[in-house]
Amino acid sequence: MQAVRIAINGYGRIGRCVLRAIYERQLEQELEVVAINEPADLETMAYLTQFDSTHGVFPGKVGRSENSLLINGKAIQVxxxxxxxxxxxxxxxxxxxxxxxxxxxxRSELEKFIQAGCPRVLVSQPTDSANEVDYTVVLGINDTELNGQQSIVSNASCTTNAIIPVLAELDAAYGVDYAFLTTLHSVMNDQPMIDGYHHSDLRRTRSAMQSMVPVATGLARGVERLLPQLQGRVQAKAIRVPILNVSAIDLMVKLRRSTTKEEINSLFIQAAQRHPNTLSYSDRPHASIDFNHDAHSAIIDGSQTCTNQDGLVNLFVWFDNEWGFANRMIDISQLWASRFQSQST
Incomplete structure (x- = not known):
C-alpha cells in the first residue's frame, strides 16, 4: 500500500493520541501526517505533544519551526x-x-471539509442520525462495507467500539433479548474542575473531580444502528467518574437461554483469540489504571462475570477511552485506504 497522506483537524486528546499512536506503532511511513489544524498556539501544541499527563513523555523528538510541528525531524504543517x-x-x-x-x-458542516478539498473525512464521534454520514463503522463488525465511494465516515464512539463486539458475540452465541448498559466514563473536558456556569445540563456545572456525575448518552442509539436486530431492546446511561482516563461498561443482558459464568468467559477467551487487536480478556484482580494506554477496544474482566438460571448475565468491560479509540481511527484509516487505493488501480 502506498503512503496515505493524513491531516488532523482538532489536536486535543484524540488528535494527539492519533499522532502519537502512529509513531509508537511505527506507521509514519504508511500514514504520513502532513498537516494539523488546531486553534491553539504552536508552542503549546508542541509542549502537549511531548509531555502528556496520561500517556507519558512522547517516545521521540518533538520540536517546532515557524509554522510546523517537528516530529523526529519531520515537519507537519500547522x-x-x-x-x-x-x-x-x-x-x-x-x-x-x-x-x-x-x-x-x-452533514452540512462536515461537507464543508469536502468542498474545501478533502476527498474523505473520518469523524471521531457518532452523529445523531445515520444520514449525517455515508457510513458508521466499527472494526470487526461492519468494516467489510467500507469502500472508496464513501466520503464522510464516522468511527462511532469509544463506548460503541467497546460494547458492540461484546453484544455481537453474545447475540450470535445465545441471542440477546434485552441489554442495559451503564458506562462509567472518565472525566472529559466539557466538565469544569470546580463548580461553574459551564453547561446547560445542570449536572455538568458540578466539579468533575469531586463527584460522580450522571450525563446523557446516545449509546443505545449507536448500538441499535450497528446491531439493528436489537432495535428497541437496548437502554443505556452514563456516569462520569473522577479519574483522568480508562472507562468501563457494566453490561446486564437477558439471553434467550441460560448459561454459566464458565461458558460466558470461555466465549470471550475464544473471541479475544479471533480478534486479538480489538478484544482482550483477563480474570486477574484489576483496577482501571491497569488499562491505561491499552490499545484494545474492549477488555472483558472475567472475574466480574455473573449469571443466573434465567439467562441473566452481568459483564464488566474495561476500555481506554482515549488510546483504544485513537488506535481504531488508525486501523480504519489503513483499511479505508486499502479499499480506495485498490479501486483506483
Missing part, C-alpha cells in the same frame, strides 16, 4: 483556523482528514 473551509485542504493533497475536534456532527 494551521490555526476555526472554520472547516478556512484551510486549503486541496493544496495539501491529502487522502483522509481525521476530524478529531468533536465540533461537527451535521
Amino acid at each position: 494551521f490555526h483556523h476555526t472554520q472547516p473551509d478556512a484551510v486549503d485542504w486541496q493544496a495539501l493533497d491529502i487522502d483522509i482528514l481525521l476530524e478529531c475536534s468533536g465540533a461537527y456532527s451535521q
